[in-house]
Structure formats: C-alpha cells, structure tokens
Amino acid sequence: MKFFKVKTVSESLSIIADQFRPLRPPVQLPIADACGMVLAEDIVSGEQVPHFSRSTVDGFAVRARDTYGASDSLPGFLDITGRIEMGKAPEQLLKEGQAQAIPTGGMLPEGADSVVMIEHVEEIDDLLNVYRQVAPGENVIRAGDDVQQGELVMTAGHRLRPQDLGVLSAIGRTEVRVFPRPIVGILSTGDEVVPTDKKQLAPGEVRDINSVTVGATAQQYGAKVIQGGIVRDDYETFAARARQLFEEVDFLILSGGSSVGTRDFTVQVMQALGEPGVLIHGVATKPGKPTILAKANGKPVMGLPGHPVSALIMFRLFALPLLDKLQGLRPCETDTRxxxxxxxxxxxxxxxxxxxxxxxxxxxxxxxxxxxxxxxxxxxxxxxxxxxxxxxxxxxxxxxxxxxxxxxxx
Amino acid sequence: MKFFKVKTVSESLSIIADQFRPLRPPVQLPIADACGMVLAEDIVSGEQVPHFSRSTVDGFAVRARDTYGASDSLPGFLDITGRIEMGKAPEQLLKEGQAQAIPTGGMLPEGADSVVMIEHVEEIDDLLNVYRQVAPGENVIRAGDDVQQGELVMTAGHRLRPQDLGVLSAIGRTEVRVFPRPIVGILSTGDEVVPTDKKQLAPGEVRDINSVTVGATAQQYGAKVIQGGIVRDDYETFAARARQLFEEVDFLILSGGSSVGTRDFTVQVMQALGEPGVLIHGVATKPGKPTILAKANGKPVMGLPGHPVSALIMFRLFALPLLDKLQGLRPCETDTRxxxxxxxxxxxxxxxxxxxxxxxxxxxxxxxxxxxxxxxxxxxxxxxxxxxxxxxxxxxxxxxxxxxxxxxxx
CATH class of the missing domain: 2.40.340.10 (MoeA, C-terminal, domain IV)
Incomplete structure (x- = not known):
C-alpha cells in the first residue's frame, strides 16, 4: 500500500479550483428551463426597458413648467384633452396648458414630461385644478431608465435565479446559452453492500446508503445522476464497471467499501482511468480522511469513504464546488454561512x-x-x-x- | 372602492399560519422521488441499525477480558481461529483465548465483544500477540446502536433532505407517505401586459415578467406551476378565467395589472371564488402594499402587485410560508437569515x-x-x-x- 501525503482542506479546494472546468459545450435553452443553470454568455440588452416612458402613479400627464407655482391656495388650471388607455399609445400630443388622464403604467404622451398624482388635482368637467407643482421627470420612469439598449445586463458565469429570468424576459430574451447540467455517476463498492430495496438483510450485509444521499444531494444541486449500482471487491469487475460508467458521465463518484482491499482497489481503478490520475489521496479532516480525488482526461473522479456521515460531509465539502466548476460558475467571494x-x-x-x-x-x-x-x-x-x-x-x-x-x- | 385596514407583516403571517393546511391527501412515493417533500407519517423503524454488531476498525475480534493487562512489555497471546469476510456471517463462535481477523464493517462473531486494532497486535502464524487491552464494546458498533427496532426516527411535518432519505434507506424503507407538491396557478392581468415571447413591443406594452419570476420561484420551492396566461381588464373575462384556473390548482396567484380598474376587479374576483373571501387587503410594507390574500373553500388566492420587484418580494414573504402550510411543514423556530x-x-x-x-x-x-x-x-x-x-x-x-x-x- 502506497502512502500519499494527506492534503489540507484549503489545498484540496485550491486543486479543485485550478484543475477543473466545463467539459461540454454550452446549450441553448428556453429561459423557463434554465433556472439554476450557469450562463455561458454575456447578456447585452437588445432593447430598452421600459420600452416607453411610463407613469408610476394614477394621475395626469402634464408639462412640469405648466404646474410651477401651483399650490392649495393658488391652483393651476389645465385643459383635459384626453384619457390614456393602458397598453396603448396616446392618441394625441400634449401641448402647453394641457393635461391627459393617465393610469399607473400608462404611456406618457409626447410633449408631457411628468405626472401630477390624482390626489393633488381636482377635475371639473374638462378643466383640471392642479394643487401641487411637479418637476420634470416626476412620477415617470423614462424609456431606458431601467435598462439601456446595448447595456451589459449579466455576465457569463452567473447562476440564473428566478429574478434573473425576469430580467431576461424584460429585455425580450426567450432563450439563453447555459452550461449543461453535469452528469454524475455513482458506483458503490464492497462485498457487504446490498441494494437499498433488499427487504431482509442477511447477517453482515448493509444497504447502499451513500448512493441515496449522494445522489439526492447531487440532484438537489442541479446535476443529473446515473446510479451505477454496486460492485463486488474484485479488481477486474470493479475496474470494468468504473470504466464503463466513467465514459457516460462528467463526474464519477466511487463510494468506497470500508475494507482495506477495496480502498486499494479504488486508487488503482482511479489511476487507470486516465491522466494525470490521483491528485488528492487523503485529506486532513475528521471525518472523511480517506477521501480521494483524481482527474482523468479532464473529468473528476472522487472516492468517498464508506461511512454515510463521512461520505455526505466530504461530498458537500468537495464535490459541490467541483460541480460548480464543471458548470463554469464564477467563484463566490462572500461567506454565506x-x-x-x-x-x-x-x-x-x-x-x-x-x-x-x-x-x-x-x-x-x-x-x-x-x-x-x-x-x-x-x-x-x-x-x-x-x-x-x-x-x-x-x-x-x-x-x-x-x-x-x-x-x-x- | 371599499377600504380595508392594512395588516402588518406579523398579522399577515399569523393569518397564513392559522388559516391554511394541506388540502390533498398524502401520497405514497419511492424515496428517491420524495426529496424536498414533507413527511405525512411518523417513521418508526421496523428493524435495528446496524443489523448486526460491526467492527469500526481493521483488527481482531476478541473477548475483552482476554486482553486485560496486555501491554507492549507484557503482551497477551490468543489463538487465531478464523478470518471474517465482509458481508458474511462468521463461520464459527469465538471462545475464550481466541481471536478472529475482522475488517472494518465486518460482523462480530458470537462470543466476541470487542476488536483490537491491527496496529496493536502482531500475527505470528496462528498466534496473535496483543499489545493493548480493550474494553467490552471497544471498536464495535453493536446491533441497534444506531436505530432500535420500534424507534421513532422522524415525525410527520419534516421536510425530507438527502440525509433523511439515507436514514430511511438504512431502516429498509423504500417508499414513504408525503404531502403532494402543491399546484400553483398564475394568472396575469392588465391591458398593457403581453406574453414574454412577444418580440416587438407596441408602444404602451410590457412583457409579463411576474409569471416568469413567480413561476420559477414556486418551482424552485417544490410546487408545480400552471401558467394561466394573461387576461384583459374586463371583469367577466377575468372572473371566468380565474374561476377555471382556481378549480385546477391548490393556490391561485393573480398578478395584478397596476391600474385602478384592475385592482378593483382583483378583489371582486377573489371574493367571488368562495368563502370566507378576502382576509388581507393591503399590508403595511414598502414595497408591496397592495398585496391581497383571500381564502376560498380552503384554498389560498393571492393578489400580487404588478411591479416585478414588489411582486417577487411579496411572493417570497407570504407565498412561500403559504406553500409550507399547504405541504404540512412543521413551523421552523430558528431564524436562518x-x-x-x-x-x-x-x-x-x-x-x-x-x-x-x-x-x-x-x-x-x-x-x-x-x-x-x-x-x-x-x-x-x-x-x-x-x-x-x-x-x-x-x-x-x-x-x-x-x-x-x-x-x-x-
């Protein structure tokens, strides 16, 4: 049995950060299917948001200068020349001395530059008494105030959250290029390990817990999972099954049997999968010391300890950052614990x-x-x-x- | 237009906690499909875990009293009478003065009560020199140490995480009763609102952002989503579409147009869906004040403000706890912000x-x-x-x- 020097947690995380990157080309997806995935392109807006100048209140569109000096004791008077409908362009220009009724979200007519709130006016037939002056731009979101045409809205490496999909929709994007979900393969080893659906355990047998906990965690984290089943402590069988599963996946997890023999096999199998082979053989942690990480033709292969608690903690500690790297996620600099x-x-x-x-x-x-x-x-x-x-x-x-x-x- | 007294955030959350509960009966699912769902049954273990007494180290199974007094200077001597294989029951009893080689995870033979680590012995043919004494139970997990048969392992109202699925697998559960994922229906209103896939906006039009952000958040949170599309500011059409969608879902979201007319319609439509009707009409928040919550035949109906930012914050603040209640989740008492x-x-x-x-x-x-x-x-x-x-x-x-x-x- 060869001895490697165990790595610290930070050494191991540095290796993961340096050694792995997306292996598969980006895919184009409808935005509704892209939630939780990582952007593979910079997003530049092809249009302005809002598309037109909108009122943020219910009131009357006016020219601000027509309201200057208006107060409760000395109202201004404007002619009401129209009523703007939601979702439609105003039918007429707004000229000096005029006002047009406008709902929240309504489009500002040409000639208007601001909106007086309904609370600050009084309508008397076609005459509007204005009791408060407004400044140009008041109660208005101007076209492009939110997003300018040509503006960089998001950059590659950003994980799409629901609100990001909202922004993409706002600028008229219906599809987006993202890195595909990594495919994780899990192969359990050990002569004592039996499938989780085995009802009556024989003496000495234990159920394959790690495939369940690791599989569900990987899925929760956005990966697709292929369950490779259980393989006996026999080098040839183990190596053949590992090789086969390795070809189908982006990330192979070997959940170790805990016997000495299996531990040795795992390292040999990992070395045999491709160059450069084992990068980490043991980490200075408790639990989780016998964790192994290899790289074979760019793909990560991780050997997890057999103990379910150790395996789950090591998977979260090292495999989740690895999944981030395989998806091209930009590193996060804040500690969100x-x-x-x-x-x-x-x-x-x-x-x-x-x-x-x-x-x-x-x-x-x-x-x-x-x-x-x-x-x-x-x-x-x-x-x-x-x-x-x-x-x-x-x-x-x-x-x-x-x-x-x-x-x-x- | 009727005026309701606005509710505070804590009043609103109390109403949600008191008024809503699961509406649909629990379903039986394979555990791999139940991650993130809420348990609808207490889980009592039908077996003990581990199933048998296991060694936690590589070494030799012994009777502790045969090692008493053993030290480097005065080793004890035991007869090696067997080698235990992983996953198999030991073939023979262990008698006084005997030892059997055992791997980590191997089954303890009858008669043995502890394991001496391989580091503390020396094998000379069939004779074992023991250099360290062990106590009864040392380096052993006894049958049932982890879970006793008949033990209450989890209770109804617990949201299943990957590690919980592992525990269920360990006790031989392959299926579990959980509350079904709630079905959320989203209906957007407003004459200005157009589908997100509309390429060229006409003046005055805005895309339906809220159906995207609210839909993705609800899905992320485990709900199924039915997109009801967009309905114009016309009471009859709006009421008919809302009624139809309401019948298909567990939780109806009305994403409000921002005009005064639509706001009135929304309340009327919500009142008409069933008893007791509107519970909250306005909350003392910024943003999000015009949020409305009704209950109709046990189902929640929520009216969200039209502004995407307000809608998303209000959805997270009130609709996510509501989804928890509809799934029977036990309230969480810790502040995990x-x-x-x-x-x-x-x-x-x-x-x-x-x-x-x-x-x-x-x-x-x-x-x-x-x-x-x-x-x-x-x-x-x-x-x-x-x-x-x-x-x-x-x-x-x-x-x-x-x-x-x-x-x-x-």
Missing part, C-alpha cells in the same frame, strides 16, 4: 480540520449551534443535524459561546 | 415594514449588506441584489454599521 455560538466545548487536534454536526437553537441572545454527537457510523444523527460547523486545522477546539459559522445541511 | 452589517443609513417610516435589496460584500471585519437602490419599477436592480433586508415597522430606519439579517434571494 450562518453565524451562531457553539453551545459547548468541542476539542479538536491541530493539523486537522474537524466537521461536527449541529442542530440550531434560537435563544434570547441569538442563534446557538448545539453539537449532535454519535459514533461516526451513526446515520440517525443526521436526522437531528441541521448544519455542519468547521473547526479549523490550527485550532485545538472551540470553546462554549465561541462564534462559529454553520454550513446548512438543507 | 444571514447576519451582516448595513453599509449606509437607510431611512424608513414607523408603522411600515420596509424591504430593501442588498448585495453582500466580504470585508476584513465580516459580511456587509450594501443597499441596491433604484425606483421600485426597476427590475435590473434584481440582478445585482443577493438578498433582502427588513426594516421593522417600529424603526425609523437603520444606521450605517447596524447589524441586520439578510434573507437570501437565491
């Missing part, structure tokens, strides 16, 4: 990054993270856990009341 | 809850929320915005450097 205080002392070892499961409690003085303990094999602790707290590698632990950041397991 | 400091003074008015869009900046002293300003009709500000900060109704504003909570617009 929750702030909380830890409810008790938790010891750790210097030189190792620890991940502890926590539940959250809202107390009078704010949010507290309460560690959920249990042997690392215990998956029932995951039901209670709402998040993960990291104890950095230079720390000997965290002290009750210390501020921590919580990565939500949602 | 991000903590940040506001980068500048923002004035507000007492008696009104303000929602301001912010982007996030990671600075040396932590996370800052930087307000993104713009007239409320400007949807391009939504691209830049990463979250929403609430300014409570009893506040006159927030001061630069003040701690705020950020609701992420992700």
């Amino acid at each position: 929750l702030s909380a205080k830890i409810s008790r002392n938790v010891p750790s070892a210097v030189g190792r990054t620890d991940y502890i499961r926590v539940k959250l409690e809202e107390r009078a003085d704010g949010l507290w993270a309460v560690p959920v303990f249990g042997k690392s094999g215990l998956i029932s602790t995951l039901v209670e856990s709402e998040g993960i707290v990291e104890i950095g590698q230079n720390k000997e632990g965290i002290i009750e009341g210390e501020a921590v950041k919580v990565y939500m397991l949602s | 991000l903590s940040a400091k506001i980068s500048r003074n923002v004035p507000s008015a007492v008696g009104r809850t303000d929602y301001i869009r912010v982007k996030l900046e990671e600075r040396a002293d932590g996370l800052w929320a930087v307000p993104v300003f713009g007239k409320s009709g400007l949807i391009s500000t939504l691209v830049e915005s990463e979250g929403i900060v609430e300014i409570g109704q009893n506040k006159e504003g927030i001061i630069e450097g003040e701690a705020v909570k950020v609701y992420m617009l992700s």
Whole structure:
C-alpha cells in the first residue's frame, strides 16, 4: 500500500479550483428551463426597458413648467384633452396648458414630461385644478431608465435565479446559452453492500446508503445522476464497471467499501482511468480522511469513504464546488454561512480540520449551534443535524459561546 | 372602492399560519422521488441499525477480558481461529483465548465483544500477540446502536433532505407517505401586459415578467406551476378565467395589472371564488402594499402587485410560508437569515415594514449588506441584489454599521 501525503482542506479546494472546468459545450435553452443553470454568455440588452416612458402613479400627464407655482391656495388650471388607455399609445400630443388622464403604467404622451398624482388635482368637467407643482421627470420612469439598449445586463458565469429570468424576459430574451447540467455517476463498492430495496438483510450485509444521499444531494444541486449500482471487491469487475460508467458521465463518484482491499482497489481503478490520475489521496479532516480525488482526461473522479456521515460531509465539502466548476460558475467571494455560538466545548487536534454536526437553537441572545454527537457510523444523527460547523486545522477546539459559522445541511 | 385596514407583516403571517393546511391527501412515493417533500407519517423503524454488531476498525475480534493487562512489555497471546469476510456471517463462535481477523464493517462473531486494532497486535502464524487491552464494546458498533427496532426516527411535518432519505434507506424503507407538491396557478392581468415571447413591443406594452419570476420561484420551492396566461381588464373575462384556473390548482396567484380598474376587479374576483373571501387587503410594507390574500373553500388566492420587484418580494414573504402550510411543514423556530452589517443609513417610516435589496460584500471585519437602490419599477436592480433586508415597522430606519439579517434571494 502506497502512502500519499494527506492534503489540507484549503489545498484540496485550491486543486479543485485550478484543475477543473466545463467539459461540454454550452446549450441553448428556453429561459423557463434554465433556472439554476450557469450562463455561458454575456447578456447585452437588445432593447430598452421600459420600452416607453411610463407613469408610476394614477394621475395626469402634464408639462412640469405648466404646474410651477401651483399650490392649495393658488391652483393651476389645465385643459383635459384626453384619457390614456393602458397598453396603448396616446392618441394625441400634449401641448402647453394641457393635461391627459393617465393610469399607473400608462404611456406618457409626447410633449408631457411628468405626472401630477390624482390626489393633488381636482377635475371639473374638462378643466383640471392642479394643487401641487411637479418637476420634470416626476412620477415617470423614462424609456431606458431601467435598462439601456446595448447595456451589459449579466455576465457569463452567473447562476440564473428566478429574478434573473425576469430580467431576461424584460429585455425580450426567450432563450439563453447555459452550461449543461453535469452528469454524475455513482458506483458503490464492497462485498457487504446490498441494494437499498433488499427487504431482509442477511447477517453482515448493509444497504447502499451513500448512493441515496449522494445522489439526492447531487440532484438537489442541479446535476443529473446515473446510479451505477454496486460492485463486488474484485479488481477486474470493479475496474470494468468504473470504466464503463466513467465514459457516460462528467463526474464519477466511487463510494468506497470500508475494507482495506477495496480502498486499494479504488486508487488503482482511479489511476487507470486516465491522466494525470490521483491528485488528492487523503485529506486532513475528521471525518472523511480517506477521501480521494483524481482527474482523468479532464473529468473528476472522487472516492468517498464508506461511512454515510463521512461520505455526505466530504461530498458537500468537495464535490459541490467541483460541480460548480464543471458548470463554469464564477467563484463566490462572500461567506454565506450562518453565524451562531457553539453551545459547548468541542476539542479538536491541530493539523486537522474537524466537521461536527449541529442542530440550531434560537435563544434570547441569538442563534446557538448545539453539537449532535454519535459514533461516526451513526446515520440517525443526521436526522437531528441541521448544519455542519468547521473547526479549523490550527485550532485545538472551540470553546462554549465561541462564534462559529454553520454550513446548512438543507 | 371599499377600504380595508392594512395588516402588518406579523398579522399577515399569523393569518397564513392559522388559516391554511394541506388540502390533498398524502401520497405514497419511492424515496428517491420524495426529496424536498414533507413527511405525512411518523417513521418508526421496523428493524435495528446496524443489523448486526460491526467492527469500526481493521483488527481482531476478541473477548475483552482476554486482553486485560496486555501491554507492549507484557503482551497477551490468543489463538487465531478464523478470518471474517465482509458481508458474511462468521463461520464459527469465538471462545475464550481466541481471536478472529475482522475488517472494518465486518460482523462480530458470537462470543466476541470487542476488536483490537491491527496496529496493536502482531500475527505470528496462528498466534496473535496483543499489545493493548480493550474494553467490552471497544471498536464495535453493536446491533441497534444506531436505530432500535420500534424507534421513532422522524415525525410527520419534516421536510425530507438527502440525509433523511439515507436514514430511511438504512431502516429498509423504500417508499414513504408525503404531502403532494402543491399546484400553483398564475394568472396575469392588465391591458398593457403581453406574453414574454412577444418580440416587438407596441408602444404602451410590457412583457409579463411576474409569471416568469413567480413561476420559477414556486418551482424552485417544490410546487408545480400552471401558467394561466394573461387576461384583459374586463371583469367577466377575468372572473371566468380565474374561476377555471382556481378549480385546477391548490393556490391561485393573480398578478395584478397596476391600474385602478384592475385592482378593483382583483378583489371582486377573489371574493367571488368562495368563502370566507378576502382576509388581507393591503399590508403595511414598502414595497408591496397592495398585496391581497383571500381564502376560498380552503384554498389560498393571492393578489400580487404588478411591479416585478414588489411582486417577487411579496411572493417570497407570504407565498412561500403559504406553500409550507399547504405541504404540512412543521413551523421552523430558528431564524436562518444571514447576519451582516448595513453599509449606509437607510431611512424608513414607523408603522411600515420596509424591504430593501442588498448585495453582500466580504470585508476584513465580516459580511456587509450594501443597499441596491433604484425606483421600485426597476427590475435590473434584481440582478445585482443577493438578498433582502427588513426594516421593522417600529424603526425609523437603520444606521450605517447596524447589524441586520439578510434573507437570501437565491
């Protein structure tokens, strides 16, 4: 058995950031299908928004200078020459001394530059008493105020949220170029592992939990998942199945059996898939130390520990950033983890990054993270856990009341 | 036009919490299809996990008392009588003075109560030198340590996350009863509103942004969406289309045209759909004041403002909790918004809850929320915005450097 030097978490994340990029060409999709996907093009607006100058209130379109000096005691008087209908162009120009009724969102007539609110006028037949002066542009959004024609609206590498689709619609885009959803393949190994639908376990057997948790997390994160099933601890069979699945996917996950033999096989199989081979063999974390990452012909291959808790934490820690890279996502520079205080002392070892499961409690003085303990094999602790707290590698632990950041397991 | 008293945000949220519940019976789904859905049953384990006592290390299964007193200077000696294979039941009992080789995850033989790690023994043919004593249960997860048969594992009202599916798999559940995904119908109104795929806008026309942003947010949140299209400002047409869509959905959204006429129609249409009718007519917020909520035969009907920014904020503020209620989700008691400091003074008015869009900046002293300003009709500000900060109704504003909570617009 060869020994590699274990990598720190930050070394491992740097390798992921440097080594991986989108492998498949962008696709053109209707915007309704593109939510959650990453833009592969810069978006330049082909039109102006709004398309025309609009009133932001119900009132009367006027020329501002015709209202100057108007007040409750000394109203201005204007001739009402029309009523603008929603969704239609005004039928006539607005000339000096005139006003046209306009609804919120209505199009400003040519000649008008502002709108007096309905609350500040009085209509007497065709005469409008104006009790408040307005400035040019008041109560109006001018054509192009929101988006100019030719304006850069979004850039490649941005993940599309519902509001971004709204902006794309506003500028008349119905399709958009995005990076395709990565295809993740999961292959479980181990002579003890049986399919999750096996009803009666024989002594010594365990169900294939990792394919379920890793598969659902990958899907939740926008990936497509191919379940490769379970393969026995036999090098030839394992290597053949891994090779076959590798060809079909963008990212291969090998969920390791926990025996020594399987661990060795996993590395050999990963090395054999292509160049440059294994990049990370072991990370300085608890849990999750036996995590392995390889690169073969540009594609990532990750070997996860067999323990369901370790596998899930390592998948979230390393595979989710990897999925981001495969989708061309621009790196995020803000730390969006929750702030909380830890409810008790938790010891750790210097030189190792620890991940502890926590539940959250809202107390009078704010949010507290309460560690959920249990042997690392215990998956029932995951039901209670709402998040993960990291104890950095230079720390000997965290002290009750210390501020921590919580990565939500949602 | 009737005037209702506007409700505060907390009054409105209380009404939502009290008035709505799941309308459709639970469905039975394979667990792989149930991620993100809400449990409609308590889950009691039908089996124990693990199914058998397992070793947590590579080593030798022993009787702890046979190792008592063993040390580097005074090793104990045991007879190696077997090698346990992964996934199989041990072939023989372990008797006094014996040891059996066992891999991590292997099944403990009857008679053994603990495992000595491989690092603490030396094998000499069939003789095992033991250099460290172990306690009963050491390096072993006993049958049922993780989950006992008959144990309550999860309760109804819990939203299933990937890790919960893992626990369900571990206890042999392949299907689960969950509340069905709510069906949301969206009907847009307004003579100025045209479909988003209309290429050349005529003067006065705007595209139907809200159906895109609200539809995508509802889908992202697990709802199914029926797009009802656009209806003109005509009471009979509007009422007929709303009634038809209402019958097909669990939750009807009316995205309001902004003209006075449409606003009146919306309330009338909502009242006519069923008892008890309008519950909330206007909320003390900025933006979003003209938001309306009705209940008709148990179903929610929401009237959203026409402005895309207002509509999206109001949908997130009120419709997402409503979707939770329709799915039977247990209320969450923790505040999971991000903590940040506001980068500048923002004035507000007492008696009104303000929602301001912010982007996030990671600075040396932590996370800052930087307000993104713009007239409320400007949807391009939504691209830049990463979250929403609430300014409570009893506040006159927030001061630069003040701690705020950020609701992420992700």
